[in-house]
Amino acid sequence: MKKLINAPEQVVEQMLAGLLLAHPTLHQIGRQLAIANGNLKRKVWLVSGGGSGHEPLDVGYVGDGLLDAAILGPVFTPPSVESIVATMKVLGPKRPYLFIVKNFASDMRHFTLAREQLVAEGYQIGLVSVADDQSVDPDTLTARHRGVAGTVLMIKLLGAAADAGMALADLQTLATEVNHQLVTLGVALSSTEAPGQKKPAFDLGAAEIAYGIGIHGEPGYRSEPMVSSELLARELVNKLTQINDWPEKAPMAVMINGLGGLPLMDQFVFTHDAVELIRLHGFDMQFVKTGTLLTSYSMQGVSLTLLGLTEQWRHWLGKPVGGFAWGNG
Incomplete structure (x- = not known):
């Protein structure tokens, strides 16, 4: 398959550079592979992320009424714990945050470990997962419950609720209710x-x-x-x-x-x-x-x-x- 790239090992950094040129209302968070909305006024900030290669998720949903920030990992690989922690330290502990994470084992592990480290340092951070996938494991015939396209609707609803001033605990409850539907x-x-x-x-x-x-x-x-x-x-x-x-x-x-x-x-x-x-x-x-x-x-x-x-x-x-x-x- 033909690909319009330069070097595979640089593709995420070069994509991010082009994205910021095309969408100047977004800005890079420090030197991290992460972006934030330039208009941040909420009481609780919404932060998502995961492996690259799923564009426009997550970067395309950073903006008014949606996500406040997104943290990028390598292609099909979630950001490291170190990258998540470093990004959040640039944003600072001034307000509560909610991590929105797709329900894959490595994504959940990285964001959970990063959250635990940051909470120990005084940050207030909640975490919700998206688990809409109804595909079954062919060996066990049990639903896999991965986080897939429904993540987009979850972001939209949580974004509107955050704009309405909903508190962190209530946003987490809302995410649970959405997952059930x-x-x-x-x-x-x-x-x-x-x-x-x-x-x-x-x-x-x-x-x-x-x-x-x-x-x-x-x-x-x-x-x-x-x-x-x-x-x-x-x-x-x-x-x-x-x-x-x-x-x-x-x-x-x-x-x-x-x-x-x-x-x-x-x-x-x-x-x-x-x-x-x-x-x-x-x-x-x-x-x-x-x-x-x-x-x-x-x-x-x-x-x-x-x-x-x-x-x-x-x-x-x-x-x-x-x-x-x-x-x-």
């Missing part, structure tokens, strides 16, 4: 090949798709011949709507996410098919979001996220925000 399942039409790699992360035939893939190129739980958008939507909608005991006419948000290489035309075709099927299941579709919102670098694929809504959450999802990746349309 948030489910995602993804499908790959092709594998991903990260900078520095010379072959795909997993094997997938030219006429095959893989269900339940991970955003770091982890293999899915089942591969089968390629099907139409309508049949793929039927598979994902049927699985996701059976997970929660949502009542008939339950208010619902849906997010269709391109995983890096899927054209917008295909995304909108799939949006039509998925939303029509969700409506046939009897749900009240109140919010629809489509776009390339969280990627697995170059993967051609799509994920479908459902979120059971409250009236307050629906209002928060509709509020205009900064952050170049969300879009206000």
